[in-house]
Amino acid sequence: MSWTDERIDKLKSLWGQGHTASQIAEELGGVSRNAVIGKAHRLGLESRPSPVKGNDTAAEAPAAPAPAPKEAAPPPPAPKAAEAPKPRPVVAEAPRPAPAPRPAPIAAAPAPAPAAATGSDADAPVVPSTPQPVYRSIGPGGFQRQQPGEQQSPIPPAPPRRLVPAKPSADMADKTSLLELNDRICKWPLGHPGEPDFHFCGVQVNPGFPYCVQHCGQAYQAQMPRRDRRPPPPMPYGGPRVR
DNA sequence: CCCTGATTCGC
């Protein structure tokens, strides 16, 4: 196998997404993990958290990123292999999208309060000992960046607070509910599970992907970490096509 | 042992 532009592209993409060399090699096929590493280096792609590369001498990073190579999930959750070979040039499974910015992390599970929801979830009676606001920068794709010390995903799963019927009210009539999902409509969540207006995007998908073209653009971000983002890197899913 | 990425070096 030779390094065609396509394969190089894929290598760059996957490498930037934090896939291991082995995973990339398997995905590309016909190459060994050594080949992938070698190529990555020749391309100038470089050193993601490497287990062997000790960090700098002397001053260690205050909040070390913790390599954790095994199953630990770097930003893009890469499902471990052990799967049927994927013929399609698909990009792993959808990383957890960031449907709505949620500036206030949920300290403790808010009580369901089944009675009269006064301020719904707006009221946060729990007074954390340190109510320091958390400032987060917004990445190029619109995602929230983590602070160096932050451990949790910037997009907490938003625990369901109550169960709602699929379509309880008229204003949900045209919203796509969970029960209506199929592989032809965009599954991008809008709102949060458990909230009354939680629904899914529902427009036609980008063929071969779980989301529409627009949300694919959010879900599948080409490598951010590298400095230059200017020349829009070829989207893993083939780029926006209006259909 | 397994895994990882880095590096070397013959091709």
Place this chain on the structure above:
DNA sequence: GCGAATCAGG
């Protein structure tokens, strides 16, 4: 340029 062999840390 390529990648197997090797190195070295987790």
